[in-house]
Amino acid sequence: MVTWSEVVLTALGLGALFAALMTVVLSLTWLERKLLARIQRRAGPSVVGPHGLLQPVADAIKLLTKEDVRPADAPRFLFWFAPVMVVLPSYMLWVIIPFGDGLLVRAMELGLIYLIALSVLEVVGLLLAGWGSASKYSLLGGFRAAAQLVSYEIPIIIVIIAVAVFVQSLDLRDVVGGHATTIAGRTMSYAGQGGVPLALVMPLGLVVLFIAGLAELGRTPFDIHHAESEVVGGPFVEYSGAHWAVFYLAEYMNTFFIATLTVLLFFGGWSWPSPASVLGDSAPPLAVNALGAAWLMAKVYAVAGVIFWFRGTYPRLRIDQLMAFGWQVLIPLSFANLILVATVLYYGWPTWTLPLISVPLLAVVARVAFRRYADPRKMKTVRMFTRSTRADGETVLAPQAGES
Amino acid sequence: MTARVPGAAGSPQTLDMMVNMGPQHPATHGVFRMELAIDGERVVGLIPHIGYLHRGSEKLCEHEIYSQIITLFDRLDYVSNFNNELGLVLAVEKLMEIQVPERASYVRMILCELNRIASHLLFVGTFALDAGAMTPSLYTFRDREMIQALFEATSGARMMHNFFRVGGIKEDVADDFVVRVDRLLGELERGIDEVDGMLSFGEVLLARTKGVGVISGPDAIDWGMSGPCLRASNVPYDVRIDEPYCLYDRVEFGVPVGTQGDSWDRYYTRVVEMRESVKIVRQCLAQLQPGPIMAQLRRIARPPKGEVYAHAENPRGDFGVYIVSDGGERPYRLKVRPPSYCNLMPLRDLVVGSYIADAVVILGSLDIVLGEVDR
């Protein structure tokens, strides 16, 4: 039976969450532009407000007051609904994310399943956008996006399952909260309570989750579906004004979400280093929670920074290469991770055997990929020729001494 | 151009989709339109449309005296202006049997090679942009600005210099030219190494460009390709070695030749060429002596009756000029052989059969400038 007070509290929580999300997401847009600009030796936003901090506000005002154009051929309801379909699941994901011990809108025992289920819904939104824009480019982009997102859901799901198996719980609070679990008579404590973040235990899972998360977001090097030099915006190309603002928001909310997920699952979230251990056991719970939340946000921003760093560095993969990478590399790796975790737990091996096996495995995979795809000795197919005199006195171009 | 692809009995009939790339498009280098017929992600047909930038340069040249034509030539391949000017003055000097003073030749070589570096820097930046990397273009454009600052100090303009004349150069370079160029070369080497390290052997760029848009040597020759595009297909042909002009036979430099004929080879030969150009400029600076910068000529050049074909190695390839002179101060007929024009001809053969994303990369790797394609 749901009481009024629960409803009011939940509504307040949702409102607070919304406000906080908007602020963080806007600040993320600023961070991305500033970081990218610095990487590219530019200034970035620097006019609106100190260091351009009010730039997102200016962007928001511009987007909301811009004319909302709809192509004449575009079906009205689909065109209007597509952004909603994309942003609604993005927002609903946040309901169960804990920002501190007990700092979450709604607790769910099946939290991880909930996350997985909702993140898949966005694919529908993208397809709607692609189809509902009545444009060949956006159609192409929508198809690419759908294929990409659906394919890269799988490694994420498998990694989440591996984490759940390790923690023996699907509840996000347990994953982060560092409540020690007991398996086969042995206590596994890994985060909080003096444990280590899962990144050190399951590095393979971290790598797979991060890369697959990048692809989920549609971020470089996996941003082919809105690649500017080809389909110019992909499924979003016909949107402008407020509709576009919603897509933009959804993209950054998702970025924030992937970063938060990474931190919560692998970097110990708000519980590592444990705020209680820093402030002392007698610190007021408010201070403990605040510190925990601050840790969390700092780590999330760091991860988001890395995501933006990737954007400024890498070219983008072609769609078939992207799919090949997802299906032929990431999915087997995620399964390997899951099998490793299960094996370690089943045989009751100590926790440190997990990184002991996964790190060399990662190293081997990386090395093989490098040798096959990027080794300069193999890849450098350009020889140097110089002017030389042939036997008959002719001046010709011949390979330089030392080259074949 | 949509074609009904007859399906096998029972399978659905499919229609190719016609996608227009250009003339306004972030990727195409200039106003250029590609009509692509695509089947899913694969390109099955391509019709290129050029002519958006046609300004009737060749016809205009028949009404202008040779020193006026130099400004027109600046604007042909608007990225490598000095090289275009050089093509024209070489032709007229050949026609008139003029001996250009050595200092002028060395200065011409220095400026042309620096322009080659600038042009290749632009290529690297935009090629990376085509492949999806945003950052290198900003780095290369910054280095380009340094070169263009030098050009501005020398000729008065960052791009459309109007500096070479029939018989020499317009005016002598400043006293600090050698020092300035030397310093610039050091910065350029750093910039080239930085961009090379950032891009060339990165896995993603390799994946995007290796094996993409392969053209074999004999095919490239048959299509009349030239420059780095031809050399990437294992054909060692460089006009500076084959028919040396200016004083290229006095400098030592290497010419990179690719073996695979794919987009990566076309990209990497240009990166290596930049380094070789730095070498050439260094040697020219060392050999530069004081002296006259202009041959003794009448003010308005009047070549004798005759025809001449002269060519130079532009950053894009073999830039040729064919002049038919009737003895007057204006050419009777002037025709330009633009390297990008010939490099662009096999585009259909290169692109058909690959993906849309590859079409962009292939077009980028050809490094065309529509100014000289359309004239």
Added chain:
Amino acid sequence: MTGNGDRHAPPARDQAEAVASSRLTARGQALSKLLPGALSKFRPTVGAEIDEVTCLVGREWVVDVAVLLKSDTALAFDYFRLLTVVDYVETAREFEVVYHLYSLERRHKMALKTRVPESDPWVTSVSGVWRGANWYEREMHDLFGVVFRGHPDLDRLILPDDFEGFPGRKAYPLYEYGEY
């Protein structure tokens, strides 16, 4: 324009003398001796312009000459450099079509020429011999109206598809041009 366009006054000097007094390199000299024999069937007029060996043939022989030039191992002209149409309509009522060729292997070059009357300007296309001639022929047709018979696709290339007239010709009314 102060020069007169009489490029076509028949050469007052002997062709051999013209060749000798031109600025041909050793290779060019060798080529100019080789060509008359190799192309004897087509009755070429071999001359020299500065450092280019020129060879004038009748327009009906152009493709055959082209095939021979490309396939003959001593000539081996595999590289198509440039195709030009020069307008001599005022003086000789004809166009001159000039093909600049180069051999990467033998490292010699030449200019193959042919003349077409203004009243019936056609030449057979060499785009089957050198693919690199494709757009050149299209462009010259575009600008001058010379028809290249056998060309796969002689549409407008450089000018807009609905353009009328041949602006490359000297007779094109540049100053009486109306609003487009």
